[in-house]
Amino acid sequence: MRLTINGVPRDVPAGDHETLLAVIRERLQLTGTKEGCARGECGACTVLIDGRAAYSCLTLAAGCADSAVTTIEGLGRADALHPLQQAFIEQDALQCGFCTPGQLLAAAALIARTPRPSEDDVRVALSGNLCRCGTYPKLVRAVMQAAEMMRAEP
Amino acid sequence: MSAKRFVTTQVEVEGRVETKIVEMPSRSPEPWGDDADLHVVGLRAQRMDALEKVTGQARYTADVQLAGMLHAVVLRSPIARGQVTEIDFTAALALAGVSDVLTLGDVPGIRRDGVQLFDQRIHYAGQPLAAICAESADVAHRALGLVRMTYESEAPVSTPAQALATDAPKVKPNGNTPRNMPKVSKRGDVHAGLAAADVTITREYRTPVALHTAMEPHGAVAEWVGEQVTVYESTQGIFNTRADLAAEFKLPLSHVRVIKNYMGGGFGAKNGASTAAAIAVALSRKLERPVRCIWDREGEQLDAGNRPATIQRVTLGAKRDGTLTAIQLDATIPLGIGGWQGGPGKFYHEMYACENVETRETFVYMNTSAMSSFRAPGHTEGAFGLECALDALAHELHMDPLALRVHNHAARDQVQDRPYSLKRLRECYAQGAEQFGWEAHRASCAKQSSSSRLRRGVGVASQIWSAGGGPPAYATVRINPDGTIEVLTGAQDLGTGARTVFAQVAAETLGAKLGDCRTVLGDTERLPFASNSWGSITTASVAPAVRVAAEEARERLFEAASGMLGVEPDQLESRDSLITVLGEEKSLTFAQVGRKLGDVMIIGQGSRGPNPEKTAISAFAAQFAEVEVDVDTGRVRVLRIVSAHDSGRILNPTLAESQLEGGIIQGVGYALFEERVLDERLGLPMNPTSHDYKVPTIGDVPVIEAFFVAGSDVVANHVGVKGVAEPPIIPTAPAIANAVRCALGVECLEIPLTPWRVLGALQSS
Ligand code: FES
Ligand code: FES
Numbered sequence: 001m002r003l004t005i006n007g008v009p010r011d012v013p014a015g016d017h018e019t020l021l022a023v024i025r026e027r028l029q030l031t032g033t034k035e036g037c038a039r040g041e042c043g044a045c046t047v048l049i050d051g052r053a054a055y056s057c058l059t060l061a062a063g064c065a066d067s068a069v070t071t072i073e074g075l076g077r078a079d080a081l082h083p084l085q086q087a088f089i090e091q092d093a094l095q096c097g098f099c100t101p102g103q104l105l106a107a108a109a110l111i112a113r114t115p116r117p118s119e120d121d122v123r124v125a126l127s128g129n130l131c132r133c134g135t136y137p138k139l140v141r142a143v144m145q146a147a148e149m150m151r152a153e154p
Numbered sequence: 155m156s157a158k159r160f161v162t163t164q165v166e167v168e169g170r171v172e173t174k175i176v177e178m179p180s181r182s183p184e185p186w187g188d189d190a191d192l193h194v195v196g197l198r199a200q201r202m203d204a205l206e207k208v209t210g211q212a213r214y215t216a217d218v219q220l221a222g223m224l225h226a227v228v229l230r231s232p233i234a235r236g237q238v239t240e241i242d243f244t245a246a247l248a249l250a251g252v253s254d255v256l257t258l259g260d261v262p263g264i265r266r267d268g269v270q271l272f273d274q275r276i277h278y279a280g281q282p283l284a285a286i287c288a289e290s291a292d293v294a295h296r297a298l299g300l301v302r303m304t305y306e307s308e309a310p311v312s313t314p315a316q317a318l319a320t321d322a323p324k325v326k327p328n329g330n331t332p333r334n335m336p337k338v339s340k341r342g343d344v345h346a347g348l349a350a351a352d353v354t355i356t357r358e359y360r361t362p363v364a365l366h367t368a369m370e371p372h373g374a375v376a377e378w379v380g381e382q383v384t385v386y387e388s389t390q391g392i393f394n395t396r397a398d399l400a401a402e403f404k405l406p407l408s409h410v411r412v413i414k415n416y417m418g419g420g421f422g423a424k425n426g427a428s429t430a431a432a433i434a435v436a437l438s439r440k441l442e443r444p445v446r447c448i449w450d451r452e453g454e455q456l457d458a459g460n461r462p463a464t465i466q467r468v469t470l471g472a473k474r475d476g477t478l479t480a481i482q483l484d485a486t487i488p489l490g491i492g493g494w495q496g497g498p499g500k501f502y503h504e505m506y507a508c509e510n511v512e513t514r515e516t517f518v519y520m521n522t523s524a525m526s527s528f529r530a531p532g533h534t535e536g537a538f539g540l541e542c543a544l545d546a547l548a549h550e551l552h553m554d555p556l557a558l559r560v561h562n563h564a565a566r567d568q569v570q571d572r573p574y575s576l577k578r579l580r581e582c583y584a585q586g587a588e589q590f591g592w593e594a595h596r597a598s599c600a601k602q603s604s605s606s607r608l609r610r611g612v613g614v615a616s617q618i619w620s621a622g623g624g625p626p627a628y629a630t631v632r633i634n635p636d637g638t639i640e641v642l643t644g645a646q647d648l649g650t651g652a653r654t655v656f657a658q659v660a661a662e663t664l665g666a667k668l669g670d671c672r673t674v675l676g677d678t679e680r681l682p683f684a685s686n687s688w689g690s691i692t693t694a695s696v697a698p699a700v701r702v703a704a705e706e707a708r709e710r711l712f713e714a715a716s717g718m719l720g721v722e723p724d725q726l727e728s729r730d731s732l733i734t735v736l737g738e739e740k741s742l743t744f745a746q747v748g749r750k751l752g753d754v755m756i757i758g759q760g761s762r763g764p765n766p767e768k769t770a771i772s773a774f775a776a777q778f779a780e781v782e783v784d785v786d787t788g789r790v791r792v793l794r795i796v797s798a799h800d801s802g803r804i805l806n807p808t809l810a811e812s813q814l815e816g817g818i819i820q821g822v823g824y825a826l827f828e829e830r831v832l833d834e835r836l837g838l839p840m841n842p843t844s845h846d847y848k849v850p851t852i853g854d855v856p857v858i859e860a861f862f863v864a865g866s867d868v869v870a871n872h873v874g875v876k877g878v879a880e881p882p883i884i885p886t887a888p889a890i891a892n893a894v895r896c897a898l899g900v901e902c903l904e905i906p907l908t909p910w911r912v913l914g915a916l917q918s919s
Contacts, residue, residue: 022291031213031216032210034214034418036418038450040845041845042369042451042844044369071210072209078205081208085209089201089205089208090200092201092808092809094207095649095651095816096417096419096648097203097207097418097649098418100208101208127851127853130844130849131369132366132367132421132820133649133816134815134819134820134850134855135812135815136815136819136850136852137855137858138815
């Protein structure tokens with residue numbers, strides 16, 4: 001099947017029953033996307049499908065043929081961070097970091113649709129992304145900061 | 155004649171006191187006191203591995219992909235007690251891509267929590283019975299669905315009452331409790347203390363089985379090459395894991411290499427070689443291919459440890475003025491099929507001043523999965539009982555619960571009758587109460603209308619936790635020819651920030667730029683020993699070793715530089731990686747010295763010295779909670795938590811505060827939602843998923859103001875640090891329960907405080 005991941009079209013020999021998460025991680029070896037439950041409960045596998053946040057563990061890869069998929073590897077680069085990544089670092093909105101890729105993409109989807117989010121908007125947008133380390137207070141601050149940084153950008 | 159190189163010292167980990175041999179460090183630096191002139195230590199420096207984590211480049215265990223790697227999944231028992239009669243793998247093995255199965259005969263002598271791996275006798279639901287290995291995880295999972303199994307099931311032992319009944323079926327060959335139950339511990343005469351009391355209260359508290367629910371499940375990747383095996387494991391202790399696997403597979407320690415670079419949380423459940431690691435190692439040896447074995451979420455919730463439930467019957471006696479005359483605890487702690495005896499009793503012995511204390515703990519085996527350490531094991535449970543009982547006593551005495559706590563402040567460690575290295579709990583009470591607005595809040599709660607639907611309440615609880623760490627721990631500090639610095643130590647960073655704070659200590663000691671320092675952790679083959687990251691001991695154990703190593707390196711660097719500058723080493727000082735001659739213009743950067751030295755390396759070695767003799771080293775905190783309770787629905791909302799902590803010197807306040815917030819949030823979950831629900835007839839956990847087992851989400855988090863009461867603990871160690879990770883969870887549940895009592899005027903004796911429990915308490919009042 002043909003998938004467009006982070007702007008690059010790729011032909012993947014995957015079965016029709018395989019989830020987007022399995023294809024991204026196991027077949028394409030893009031391991032930044034995490035598996036925390038594989039049953040739509042934790043948000044660690046969150047990616048963007050056509051700009052919307054989605055649990056890749058509940059998404060069939062075959063259904064994404066006509067979509068643009070963004071994973072954490074496509075959000076920003078180490079030498080050109082996305083404002084959200086910058087804000088997460090500055091606010092220390094991560095501890096073990098396992099939930100972090102999913103949090104970042106859920107937040108990216110929020111800011112794309114709501115450039116001026118309230119703190120409650122952030123809570124709603126991230127409510128499907130568990131963080132057992134308890135970075136929640138700093139997640140709120142980081143997303144608010146990133147939204148502001150992005151509004152300030154030309 | 156030099157002093158002895160090897161001596162012994164006491165180290166306390168999660169309430170267990172051990173005598174350890176310690177190698178005396180090459181030097182014992184002057185402690186960094188409150189007035190020490192420090193530049194890098196104490197900075198709110200950014201987390202060093204944050205970049206890897208926000209870009210998805212940080213490689214966790216399940217992300218390790220090796221050429222030719224196979225994937226193993228585990229067949230688990232669907233029943234809690236019985237006997238497997240037959241497992242038929244024919245159809246599973248016939249599936250294309252399936253490599254092999256691993257069964258009992260492949261893993262002789264490998265045990266977890268006292269149970270033989272793949273035992274066909276079933277001891278608990280979720281017990282591993284076999285593993286299937288395939289070319290992909292997908293195929294392995296499909297093969298699992300093709301396995302046919304028959305078994306005979308028996309009625310399980312699911313409650314302590316069943317386990318302790320005279321005609322109970324045996325859970326373990328030697329009976330349903332460990333030997334010598336109950337475990338009794340006492341000082342003074344509790345009966346005399348109760349007789350001397352003006353007021354006594356008795357309550358029975360219950361706490362639930364709580365599941366760690368780390369976002370990253372247990373797992374390992376193993377690869378045999380020749381006679382050696384390399385194991386990537388999500389573990390809090392690489393050296394413990396190495397020792398476990400070497401013993402189980404009868405290998406020399408040098409033939410087992412354990413690597414853990416990043417891990418997605420542990421919280422106490424990942425302290426040694428996991429079952430997954432044993433399976434991966436055994437399969438990799440058998441099939442001569444790398445093997446990955448990762449628990450799925452259900453396996454993680456069923457079979458990866460838990461905080462055991464407790465039933466705590468508490469009696470307190472006090473004088474009219476609040477002076478405690480007796481503390482008595484009779485507790486039952488169902489461990490499951492195994493685990494260690496981490497009970498609530500110790501908290502009762504050490505939190506408050508009292509001459510007469512007696513605790514009885516009965517640990518019980520049942521047909522459920524084994525307990526394991528979970529963030530402040532024992533104390534988190536014990537604090538719920540004692541801190542709630544203290545509130546009930548305060549109510550009985552018409553005293554402010556905070557005043558009652560301050561009144562019974564323990565000046566010394568009464569368990570071993572010794573002083574504390576430093577105890578700033580009084581400051582925690584004072585500064586926490588001030589920040590919270592304790593007096594004003596209590597007054598306004600007292601005034602609220604008893605007919606309103608939403609009621610506010612405030613509560614307080616205190617905490618103590620041994621947090622001194624200790625030896626052995628080693629570190630190496632290496633200065634490269636370009637002036638960059640590596641700090642090498644076999645410790646782990648669980649998300650705590652250990653990498654960052656060790657670099658800060660090295661940079662401080664060397665007078666180096668923090669940005670030039672990098673910490674390397676998590677590899678048994680390449681790094682000197684450091685112990686498990688458990689019991690909040692990592693920083694207090696390893697940071698002093700890093701400081702010694704860096705001092706040694708600095709001494710060598712200065713000797714080299716002094717020759718180049720034509721002065722004596724003691725005329726030199728350094729800051730921001732620049733070495734200057736005191737009172738002169740001459741200087742050299744670390745890089746300039748390094749370049750001149752070429753490949754002559756500057757290496758410093760450091761070790762952790764002994765703990766001070768006859769001294770208790772503990773972290774303390776006072777925590778305040780404000781809640782709002784809906785009396786119609788029984789829903790409790792935590793509005794605000796203020797937590798004031800004494801953990802000695804704080805190396806990096808930002809990272810330490812992150813840990814406080816995380817601990818408090820886990821405490822909110824423990825207080826309000828988290829509970830493994832067991833079908834007692836079948837012995838089956840009903841909620842082994844992260845949906846049905848409720849951990850806090852971002853919407854459940856109150857306003858949290860967590861801070862440290864300033865002060866270096868120079869008696870504890872020469873860096874002045876104590877542990878941070880576990881203390882914040884200890885007082886959260888009782889502070890919240892006490893706030894609920896304040897709001898409703900009704901005591902809730904059992905957590906989690908789910909709506910139906912709150913409504914039940916309201917109804918029965
Ligand atoms: S892995 Fe997809 S929601 Fe948990
Ligand atoms: S940072 Fe560890 S789970 Fe979120």
